[in-house]
Amino acid sequence: MMTATDSAASADSTRAQDNPYVETPERAALRASVAAMSARYGQEYFLACAREGRKTDELWSEAGKLGFIGVNLPEEYGGGGAGMYELSIVMEELAASGSGLLMLVVSPAICGNIIARFGTDVQRQTWLPGLASGEITMAFGITEPDAGSNSHNITTTARRDGDDWILNGRKIYISGVDQADAVLIVGRFEDARTGKLRPALFIVPTDAPNFEYTPIEMELINPEKQFLVYLDDVRLPSEALVGDADSAFGQLFAGLNPERIMAAASAVGMGRFALDKAVSYAKERTVWKGPIGMHQAIAHPLAQAKVELEMAKLMMQKAATLYDSGDDWGAAEPANMAKYAAAEACVKAVDQAVHTMGGAGLTSEYGVAPLLSLARIARVAPVSREMILNFVAQTSLGLPKSY
Known part of the structure; x- marks a missing residue:
């Protein structure tokens, strides 16, 4: 019963x-x-x-x-x-x-x-x-030195050689190649019907002959590194091609929307970490008559950081819910908005944490200072805030394309 x-x-x-x-x-x-x-x-x-x-x-x-x-x-x-x-x-x-x-x-x-x-x-x-x-x-390779955010300018090419594919190209800012078993590479191949280059996705094992990578020195305290990737006549079997070569743009949405959702989740979490550090400090640090958190000059910016992180989180949850329902295109707008909002909220939360803590915010003891550079990753990767604003302006507002 x-x-x-x-x-x-x-x-x-x-x-x-x-x-x-x-x-x-x-x-x-x-x-x-x-x-x-x-x-x-x-x-x-x-x-x-x-x-x-x-x-x-x-x-x-x-x-x-x-x-x-x-x-x-x-x-x-x-x-x-x-x-x-x-x-x-x-x-x-x-x-x-x-x-x-x-x-x-x-x-x-x-x-x-x-x-x-x-x-x-x-x-x-x-x-x-x-x-x-x-x-x-598995790592993911789309960004190139000369293409930037313009995926139409990707120069990594794939050509048929019998039943095999031969890949040539360069990729930059590819995360974790040194710990990956393979890289999902975005390349382009010549459409036999039109002669135009079309995108395609390939699984490339990191131990494949002629696949090489070198680390990029970054001023980030992070165990996961960034790499330049070189593909010089990398031969792959036909089964390395993922999905339908004629539908690669749609397949990319299946990966890029989650990328933005996860970037938002990372930024929200990082912002929470910084905010928690600052709030704990503001409760305990006493100057004159009481803890510094009693003063609105301290309390209000921290409250604002909380509000903005929660708003970004809601948009992230909306994007994830739409994506999980199978609505790839419907998830694109909130996924981009979530990434933008979370990045901005995270950077402001980290900055405010440092300001709240003063000199203590730059010490090793409190762990906030390393976030000053890490937080800014969210603003520039995996897509810059300016490109997100372009997307919203053109797709959501219907404004003319600026590039």
């Missing part, structure tokens, strides 16, 4: 399922579990890995074993069978602990989603179980 307590719990669960603004018990439990795990590592672990030249292997491995890394991937391939909403929870809580993992954006979110939706049966069976468990990582 169902008790009153059972009935109330069931009603609460139903209300949560029907209300997009209330996380379901399952999502709340996931959030709590990720927060508990990441608290055992935190920023001290993250920074130590970066400064000592180590990878976050222990954190990545545990997150994989607990099912967090592949929570968005299909159950039949070892994933959690959930969606981008759940993976964004994982990213947000990791970042809120001071240990946001960039490869979580790339491996399960971009590459995993694309392969799950458009890969062949062999590709799914080969890559998805490892991507879900974290035992395999």
Whole structure:
């Protein structure tokens, strides 16, 4: 017989399922579990890995074993069978602990989603179980030195040679190549019907002959590095092509929308981390008659940071919900808006944390100073705020294209 307590719990669960603004018990439990795990590592672990030249292997491995890394991937391939909403929870809580993992954006979110939706049966069976468990990582290569944000100017080319593909080109700012088993490369091939170059996606193992990469020196304290990638007559079997070559732009949406959602989740989490540090300091730091947090000059900017982070989070959740419903185009606007809003909110939260803490905000003790550079990644990557504003102006407002 169902008790009153059972009935109330069931009603609460139903209300949560029907209300997009209330996380379901399952999502709340996931959030709590990720927060508990990441608290055992935190920023001290993250920074130590970066400064000592180590990878976050222990954190990545545990997150994989607990099912967090592949929570968005299909159950039949070892994933959690959930969606981008759940993976964004994982990213947000990791970042809120001071240990946001960039490869979580790339491996399960971009590459995993694309392969799950458009890969062949062999590709799914080969890559998805490892991507879900974290035992395999995959990088993503779209950005080029001379193309920037203009994907139409990508010069990495693929040509047929019998049943094989031959790839040539350069990629820049490719994250985590040194820890990846393969890179999902965006190239272009000549359409035999029109003679025009069309985009295509290829899985390129990092140990493939003539595939090379070199690190880019960055002024960032981060264990996940950036690389230049060189493809010089890299020969791939025909099965390296992902999905339908005639539909590659649509397939890219399946990866780029999650990329923006995860970038927003990372920025929201990082902003939360900085805000928590500043609030704790403002409660404890006493000057003259009481804690500095009692003064509106301190309290109001922190409150504003909280408001803006929460607004960005709502847009991120909207984007994830639309994406998980299968509405790729409908998710594009909120995904871009979420990334923009979260980046701005994160940068302001970090700056305000430093201002609140004064000199203490620049010490190693409080861990806020490293965020001054890390937070700005969200403004420029994976797409700049200016390109997002271009997208909104042209797509949402119907204004003439400016470029």
